[in-house]
Amino acid sequence: MEIMFLLSVLLSLVSIVCWIIILIKLFNFEGVGKGIFGIICGLYAFIWGWQKADAHNHKNIMIIWSICAVVNIILSFTSQ
Amino acid sequence: MIRHFRQPVLASVLKHRWVCIAVTGAALVQVAASLLGYTIWACPLLSSFDVPCPGCGLTRSLNEMLHFRWYGMLHLHAFSPLIFAALFLMTISVILSNRWRELLVHRIETVERKTGLTMMLLWSLLLYWVIRLAWPSAIG
Structure with missing residues (x-):
């Protein structure tokens, strides 16, 4: 159970790093408004990240973020 | 500075139907699961650093x-009625035909450009977050 918790925290940390990288790009390419929206609604940053994955060359980051998110959701369900 | 405040944010999100579908769909699933006592999307910041x-x-x-x-609604998050309104607008823009959706987007864009309302609300939300971080017992 403790390993599951540690794994979940680790995946969350990786997710945060990916989120920050995408947020920086969101601020740079779309402006402050959408950047703040991406902070409040992480899902928007996630969708924008996939939308512009090829254009801004961050497909690998999005793949890592997606894997972390999916595994975290599975872990969250199995622990409940 | 004024131009920055008049940047249309909500209108540019409403323009893309599938973005609205994804955001409202995820919100619906999250709230429905929460009603059933499950957590689907746990906040990574809160779960890693205990910071909301x-x-x-x-x-x-x-x-x-x-x-x-x-009272509980406002105590947990004072901006939830506004977020609900934004989600409602996204749902409406998913349902509407292209012609009506463009009209809705145009109207919202005009309001955003004239008043800078969305940007002011976004900045207020960030300020509210800082206050919540500084005085966690005072709000939420």
């Missing part, structure tokens, strides 16, 4: 709203 993100408490707050518990 600006959107933390929104799911529970929307839950309170669905139960008509207004």
